[in-house]
Amino acid sequence: MKKGAYSEAMEDAGYSTEPVRPWGCCHVAGCVMPGTMTSSTSGTSEWFCRFHFGAPAATWGDITARVANRQALFDVGRSLSASTPNTTISTAAIRTIEAARRRDLLELPADKKRTARNLGRHMMAVLENEVKRPQQQPQMGTMGELIAESEEIGA
Numbered sequence: 001m002k003k004g005a006y007s008e009a010m011e012d013a014g015y016s017t018e019p020v021r022p023w024g025c026c027h028v029a030g031c032v033m034p035g036t037m038t039s040s041t042s043g044t045s046e047w048f049c050r051f052h053f054g055a056p057a058a059t060w061g062d063i064t065a066r067v068a069n070r071q072a073l074f075d076v077g078r079s080l081s082a083s084t085p086n087t088t089i090s091t092a093a094i095r096t097i098e099a100a101r102r103r104d105l106l107e108l109p110a111d112k113k114r115t116a117r118n119l120g121r122h123m124m125a126v127l128e129n130e131v132k133r134p135q136q137q138p139q140m141g142t143m144g145e146l147i148a149e150s151e152e153i154g155a
């Protein structure tokens, strides 16, 4: 790959060469996830979150957007996951999930007891899967559908 094309791809992906990220955050500009992974052996290089690590730079922007869209849910999932065993799920957590229109996340697998920790782990697994494999997530309505709808209303 030519150097120019590479730089462009990095820019398109929201890459920044300036050290503006707070320490501990993912290296990709705009990413809110903690940077926990690096391929560096010197200990001085970039750290990436689990979603950006190893992903092609051209996909960074899309990944960042999908993470950002789910930030509140990731926060709830992470905090529920850290609960002690057999903690009940707080109404605040349920309200946040419902406010994000993600009642589907409240559906635990049948073999899982309905506890805060189990729900948190289930949420994190579902959300991580959606960020990594966007084509598998439920569609919230495409631009084409929206246009078709507005045309129907106009007619």
Ligand SMILES: [Zn+2]
Pocket (backbone or CB within 6 Å): 026, 027, 028, 031, 032, 033, 048, 049, 050, 051, 052
């Ligand atoms: Zn990241």
